[in-house]
Amino acid sequence: MTASAPGPAHDRGTRVTRVRVGAVGAGWWATSNHFPLLAARDDVELVGVCGLGPGLGAIRDRFGFGFATESIDELLDADLDAVVVTTPHDLHLDVSLRALERGLHVLCEKPMTLRAEDAWRLVDAVERAGTHFLVPYGWNYKDFTREAKRILDAGRIGEIQFALTHMASPTRGLFGGDPTHMLERWSTDTRPEPGTWSDPRHGGGYAHGQVSHSSALLFWLTGLRASTVAGRVENAGAPVDLFDAAVIRFDNGALGSLSGAATLADGDKYQVDLRLFGTEGVLMLDVERERVSLRRYDGERVEVPIAPGDGEYECLVPPARFIELITGASTENNSTVDVAARSVELIEGLLRSSAADGAEVRIHD
Missing domain, CATH: 3.40.50.720 (NAD(P)-binding Rossmann-like Domain)
Structure with missing residues (x-):
């Protein structure tokens, strides 16, 4: 070898x-x-x-x-x-x-x-x-998010001027050192490694652990890239951040807000809420209430049908898609390395800004 x-x-x-x-x-x-x-x-x-x-x-x-x-x-x-x-x-x-x-x-x-x-x-x-x-x-591989992507790629809301991104989940135990709910939810007896999730030296915390999902969904859907961020995080007694909030300026000049919260009650549905405001209309995507809605300023209204329960998080498609990309059975990668990089740089900027008392920081040159 x-x-x-x-x-x-x-x-x-x-x-x-x-x-x-x-x-x-x-x-x-x-x-x-x-x-x-x-x-x-x-x-x-x-x-x-x-x-x-x-x-x-x-x-x-x-x-x-x-x-x-x-x-x-x-x-x-x-x-x-x-x-x-x-x-x-x-x-x-x-x-x-x-x-x-x-x-x-x-x-x-x-x-x-x-x-x-x-x-x-x-x-x-x-x-x-x-x-x-x-x-x-x-979430980047759900049928309803793929339909939202098609709507945006077709220019149905025009140029994005404001983007709201929010996520909340029942993960306070995971980041606080008690993974009981995660073990029950995923039916596993293998315990999450505490150092991965609740140690700031190894990337623990809600921003890295969960906002990585919502921000990557935003960047894949829109193609945006953040240029500056001003934000705060709050540990609320935990060893790592449980709450995150930021104001973002994107490369195209659009403004954005981002928020995250780890303290939904165990068993509650995950919240991922994206609202994109453009020059020609508004797109709203909400996994908790399972809706994708287009509201154009010319009066057109579109509601994307979503099967009940399809908003729940699952990671069944990505490993399969990885294999299909290699064999040539598919060419659709909805979570490429550059999408992930734009998420990483935003989260790093948010944490740097919080450490600097909320000062606005530049994400890239």
């Missing part, structure tokens, strides 16, 4: 029919969502899993991985086509870069990185590698 240039299976012109997948990270989210989905596919071979702890062998056997290892290099050198990265947040960059250097396709959990500079390093690395890179934001 070598760590040099990728072999024939990874050549850009080669069509892969059975994707050889390795996994780096074997925690609660990987074992409750990604691994079961991938293990059930006939076009996937789970080659190896890399992780830490005495339970790694049991995870290998449970999902049918060929081997288990604590060495990232051993895994990445195992003639893979793709790697799934579900390590703690602050380790995403190193693992993803090493995979891309080997010419591998990468599914990397969000937040993709914690720093804007690192996010754009990954953008450049993906371009050099010429491989697929997907960040699994589940």
Whole structure:
């Protein structure tokens, strides 16, 4: 096994029919969502899993991985086509870069990185590698959000002048150190790693953990990029932020507001509410009340039909789409590396602004 240039299976012109997948990270989210989905596919071979702890062998056997290892290099050198990265947040960059250097396709959990500079390093690395890179934001793949995207791409609201983005979720325990509700919601016995979610040194907190979803949905739908942000975060007694609020200026001159709250009651439906005001109309997207509404200033009204329950968060499509991109069964990536980078740089700017007593900070030159 070598760590040099990728072999024939990874050549850009080669069509892969059975994707050889390795996994780096074997925690609660990987074992409750990604691994079961991938293990059930006939076009996937789970080659190896890399992780830490005495339970790694049991995870290998449970999902049918060929081997288990604590060495990232051993895994990445195992003639893979793709790697799934579900390590703690602050380790995403190193693992993803090493995979891309080997010419591998990468599914990397969000937040993709914690720093804007690192996010754009990954953008450049993906371009050099010429491989697929997907960040699994589940709402970006819903039928109703895809219809909202079509409405916006058709110019139905004109140029965006103001964008409201709000998210709230029943995650106060996750960020406060008690993952009981998460274990019940996702029917898993693998506990979330506290350092990932409730330690600020490793990217814990609501902004990285949840606003990463709503902001990535905004950036994918609109194509906007934030240029400045002024914001505040509040821990409310927790070790990391539970509440986030920001005023944003986008590159096109539009104004925006962003908010996040971790303290919905356990069992409540997630809130993700986007309201986009343009020169020709308004688009409203609300996952809690399950609506997408277009209101044009010429009087046209459009209500997108949404099946009851479809607004609930799930991450079933992204892992499947990752495989379909590699095999050529699909070309639709709704959560590309550049969408993730725009989310990372906004969140980093929000946290920098809060640390500077709410001063407006520039996000990029």
